[in-house]
Amino acid sequence: MNQSPSLKREDAKIQRVSENQAANFDQPTRTPAVSLRETAQALLVEVDLPGVKADQLQLSVNDGVLTLHATVTANAREGFQLLHREYDEVGFRRAFTLPDDIDKDGISANAKHGVVTITLPKSKAAQPRRIAVQAQ
Numbered sequence: 001m002n003q004s005p006s007l008k009r010e011d012a013k014i015q016r017v018s019e020n021q022a023a024n025f026d027q028p029t030r031t032p033a034v035s036l037r038e039t040a041q042a043l044l045v046e047v048d049l050p051g052v053k054a055d056q057l058q059l060s061v062n063d064g065v066l067t068l069h070a071t072v073t074a075n076a077r078e079g080f081q082l083l084h085r086e087y088d089e090v091g092f093r094r095a096f097t098l099p100d101d102i103d104k105d106g107i108s109a110n111a112k113h114g115v116v117t118i119t120l121p122k123s124k125a126a127q128p129r130r131i132a133v134q135a136q
Contacts, residue, residue, distance in 0.1 A: 049116055
């Protein structure tokens with residue numbers, strides 16, 4: 001996949017921040033896989049979070065860093081006795097250093113089928129615009 005130079009820089013920042021912050025977590029933590037996409041209006045971050053429901057996910061922005069935190073609990077189903085379990089409660093954590101041209105107040109996210117899509121809208125100044133040419 002060919003990435004624009006700005007997207008490559010952001011990808012490198014994301015990886016660096018994630019590696020630095022993964023060590024500061026109380027439970028077994030996984031770094032979820034992400035895909036980054038760029039449009040003229042926004043950066044899109046798609047995060048694979050299998051088993052995570054929307055109410056188990058926390059997103060926050062602080063000092064230009066978007067942090068994603070989720071916890072999956074291993075609950076037994078009602079009416080069944082647990083005979084064997086190969087997983088425990090696990091946390092997912094990922095942090096992203098946001099570029100300066102992101103409208104931090106416009107960030108949104110949705111979750112569907114274990115994939116969380118975070119939309120990071122670009123500020124109006126960073127978006128391409130068409131300039132009208134006046135005839136004289």
